[in-house]
Amino acid sequence: xxxxxxxxxxxxxxxxxxxxxxxxxxxxxxxxxxxxxxxxxxxxxxxxxxxxxxxxxxxxxxxxxxxxxxxxxxxxxxxxxxxxxxxxxxxxxxxxxxxxxxxxxxxxxxxxxxxxxxxxxxxxxxxxxxxxxxxxxxxxxxxxxxxxxxxxxxxxxxxxxxxxxxxxxxxxxxxxxxxxxxxxxxxxxxxxxxxxxxxxxx
Amino acid sequence: xxxxxxxxxxxxxxxxxxxxxxxxxxxxxxxxxxxxxxxxxxxxxxxxxxxxxxxxxxxxxxxxxxxxxxxxxxxxxxxxxxxxxxxxxxxxxxxxxxxxxxxxxxxxxxxxxxxxxxxxxxxxxxxxxxxxxxxxxxxxxxxxxxxxxxxxxxxxxxxxxxxxxxxxxxxxxxxxxxxxxxxxxxxxxxxxxxxxxxxxxxxxxxxxxxxxxxxxxxxxxxxxxxxxxxxxxxxxxxxxxxxxxxxxxxxxxxxxxxxxxxxxxxxxxxxxxxxxxxxxxxxxxxxxxxxxxxxxxxxxxxxxxxxxxxxxxxxxxxxxxxxxxxxxxxxxxxxxxxxxxxxxxxxxxxxxxxxxxxxxxxxxxxxxxxxxxxxxxxxxxxxxxxxxxxxxxxxxxxxxxxxxxxxxxxxxxxxxxxxxxxxxxxxxxxxxxxxxxxxxx
Numbered sequence: 001x002x003x004x005x006x007x008x009x010x011x012x013x014x015x016x017x018x019x020x021x022x023x024x025x026x027x028x029x030x031x032x033x034x035x036x037x038x039x040x041x042x043x044x045x046x047x048x049x050x051x052x053x054x055x056x057x058x059x060x061x062x063x064x065x066x067x068x069x070x071x072x073x074x075x076x077x078x079x080x081x082x083x084x085x086x087x088x089x090x091x092x093x094x095x096x097x098x099x100x101x102x103x104x105x106x107x108x109x110x111x112x113x114x115x116x117x118x119x120x121x122x123x124x125x126x127x128x129x130x131x132x133x134x135x136x137x138x139x140x141x142x143x144x145x146x147x148x149x150x151x152x153x154x155x156x157x158x159x160x161x162x163x164x165x166x167x168x169x170x171x172x173x174x175x176x177x178x179x180x181x182x183x184x185x186x187x188x189x190x191x192x193x194x195x196x197x198x199x200x201x202x
Numbered sequence: 203x204x205x206x207x208x209x210x211x212x213x214x215x216x217x218x219x220x221x222x223x224x225x226x227x228x229x230x231x232x233x234x235x236x237x238x239x240x241x242x243x244x245x246x247x248x249x250x251x252x253x254x255x256x257x258x259x260x261x262x263x264x265x266x267x268x269x270x271x272x273x274x275x276x277x278x279x280x281x282x283x284x285x286x287x288x289x290x291x292x293x294x295x296x297x298x299x300x301x302x303x304x305x306x307x308x309x310x311x312x313x314x315x316x317x318x319x320x321x322x323x324x325x326x327x328x329x330x331x332x333x334x335x336x337x338x339x340x341x342x343x344x345x346x347x348x349x350x351x352x353x354x355x356x357x358x359x360x361x362x363x364x365x366x367x368x369x370x371x372x373x374x375x376x377x378x379x380x381x382x383x384x385x386x387x388x389x390x391x392x393x394x395x396x397x398x399x400x401x402x403x404x405x406x407x408x409x410x411x412x413x414x415x416x417x418x419x420x421x422x423x424x425x426x427x428x429x430x431x432x433x434x435x436x437x438x439x440x441x442x443x444x445x446x447x448x449x450x451x452x453x454x455x456x457x458x459x460x461x462x463x464x465x466x467x468x469x470x471x472x473x474x475x476x477x478x479x480x481x482x483x484x485x486x487x488x489x490x491x492x493x494x495x496x497x498x499x500x501x502x503x504x505x506x507x508x509x510x511x512x513x514x515x516x517x518x519x520x521x522x523x524x525x526x527x528x529x530x531x532x533x534x535x536x537x538x539x540x541x542x543x544x545x546x547x548x549x550x551x552x553x554x555x556x557x558x559x560x561x562x563x564x565x566x567x568x569x570x571x572x573x574x575x576x577x578x579x580x581x582x583x584x585x586x587x588x589x590x591x592x593x594x595x596x597x598x599x600x601x602x603x604x605x606x607x608x609x610x611x612x613x614x615x616x617x618x619x620x621x622x623x624x625x626x627x628x629x630x631x632x633x634x635x636x637x638x639x640x641x642x643x
């Protein structure tokens with residue numbers, strides 16, 4: 001006896017296969033697996049952390065080394081030309097030497113110390129973000145940080161600007177008496193400039 | 203063609219393949235292509251720093267690469283790629299190479315410093331291309347020219363009352379550093395050359411009178427050379443600079459870094475006067491340069507090495523004028539005992555200056571054997587040489603006067619560089635001005 005093909009059976013089998021294919025492609029019916037995002041820092045968190053370390057280290061140097069030995073104990077001076085004068089590097093120079101060492105290690109991020117009233121005009125803000133940010137932190141009396149993105153030399157950066165505050169009498173005394181300082185009325189805890197931390201984002 | 207080029211590449215003379223005449227700084231090693239080039243003739247990233255990094259560090263480079271890799275200075279790089287040495291110091295382009303191997307026009311400072319010129323009224327009449335060639339500013343080394351240094355030395359006279367060089371103290375240093383034992387001074391009878399070596403009374407006599415014998419350095423101290431393959435030490439009569447380096451490390455490094463030893467540093471044959479571009483005495487043409495050229499082997503006389511050794515080869519106007527100069531007169535008097543030690547000025551006084559250095563925590567005075575280190579720009583000579591005897595303003599004036607330099611300083615400087623006067627003037631103006639009005643927030 002010949003078996004005759006049952007059209008209805010063939011149609012049903014085809015439909016079942018089609019459903020199975022679609023289901024496997026779309027994941028229909030699969031159990032959901034919870035995907036947790038990897039933990040990490042945002043650029044802002046990284047910049048804040050870096051600034052905390054920089055400010056603390058420089059604060060210790062300014063208070064416990066420069067202010068103590070130069071102004072209190074008066075056993076050694078701090079001088080811009082510290083090697084020639086056999087003196088202590090200025091806190092700003094200690095900061096900048098650290099920044100240079102970080103750059104030399106190709107750490108990726110860079111940082112600098114700038115001011116709207118710099119003794120050395122090379123430390124005037126250059127980029128638009130620096131100009132806006134330094135004014136912002138000064139106007140906010142150091143209470144608010146400034147964060148922005150900028151493109152420099154075709155590369156994108158997250159830039160954070162933090163108020164640089166006169167933490168010690170050594171700061172105001174030197175700047176107020178320096179012949180190249182455009183301001184001579186700084187007081188303790190004034191905003192004297194800003195620390196700019198730049199992190200590449202691509 | 204392929205065969206011809208291959209022959210030229212691997213053959214004894216590759217000058218045919220040079221794309222252009224090299225600078226006076228590099229011509230000696232122009233055939234050591236790999237010193238600067240990658241195998242496919244790109245320029246190595248760190249080619250310049252391999253030889254010049256220490257010099258730039260010591261000069262407290264005013265424009266280091268790190269200044270321009272900072273992203274905040276990216277806009278400056280649009281004007282000139284100052285993060286790369288070869289932007290301004292290109293090789294093989296003699297048609298546009300001028301002083302100090304600079305291959306960009308003299309106005310390169312203007313790219314970034316227009317504001318500086320506007321902010322300084324004292325500079326308003328200066329030519330826009332005179333920043334770096336008037337004796338006031340240098341691109342890399344401003345250690346003798348920065349404002350506070352000018353002010354510190356502003357009132358010095360042309361000739362100082364106390365004009366003496368620092369005293370060399372090599373033996374004392376080697377004893378303190380433990381390289382040499384104090385009580386081991388040797389006599390000729392104590393020589394330790396093997397019996398197979400023919401004894402020479404003159405050599406023994408010469409050696410016994412030297413500081414080597416005083417320091418306990420016997421024959422085997424120099425003549426035992428280690429075989430690279432077997433590491434066995436065998437007697438050798440033919441010594442090179444490697445025999446000296448054990449005790450004279452800094453001096454040897456300096457020698458290899460300068461024009462006398464840079465070929466050896468690149469693994470080339472020693473420099474000879476015949477290969478030099480400066481005028482040299484014909485009879486010295488084939489003398490090979492190594493430590494012994496200036497310091498003879500057994501009767502090394504540092505006084506002779508300071509003058510006569512130089513005059514034996516060099517034949518240019520500056521060298522030939524030396525013995526007519528006041529500097530030589532001072533040297534002559536010191537040699538004759540008519541003037542105090544350290545008051546004479548030899549070739550070495552200026553060109554192989556005495557420097558105070560610190561090695562492993564021990565300070566000592568050594569002779570810098572890189573004769574090129576303080577040559578260009580000439581202001582580099584001020585701190586280690588001129589200021590021992592002369593005031594700063596006078597030194598600047600003398601070094602800027604190229605004609606005076608050529609005659610070996612016979613006569614007085616013809617012009618005057620106003621940098622010290624301007625620094626003093628600016629300081630007085632700032633002190634006398636009333637304080638600026640405080641900026642209200």
